Amino acid sequence: MQEQSVVTNVHSGNKPPSGDRNGLATASLVLGIVSFFLFFFTLIPWIGVVIWIVHVLSAILAFIFGILGLKSERRGSAITGIVFSSIVIGLYLIFILFAMTLGAAIFTSLF
Secondary structure (H helix, E strand, O other), X not given: OOOOOOOOOOOOOOOOOHHHHHHHHHHHHHHHHHHHHHHHHOOOOOHHHHHHHHHHHHHHHHHHHHHHHHHOOOXXXXXXXXXXXXXXXXXXXXXXXXXXXXXXXXXXXXX
């Protein structure tokens, strides 16, 4: 008879091991970079409407995954993902404020 060795993981507390969060840090980095480059394609008419959905969702997911991935071994990737997604969300808010200001200026000049 052959003996089989069983490897078990023993963790302290109810927290998952930090190795399980490495994927979240990497996903945050990738989604943050993708959302950063997609932001500039949202300015193209017609194509930008479709890309806008992917752009906003990837920025939000990159931020969430970055926060969750901060306790991993790839902390730098998580921080980079958070920074890229924060830049994109900030640029998007500036773009929205600019569009609202421009729309208000055009509307008030009509009357």
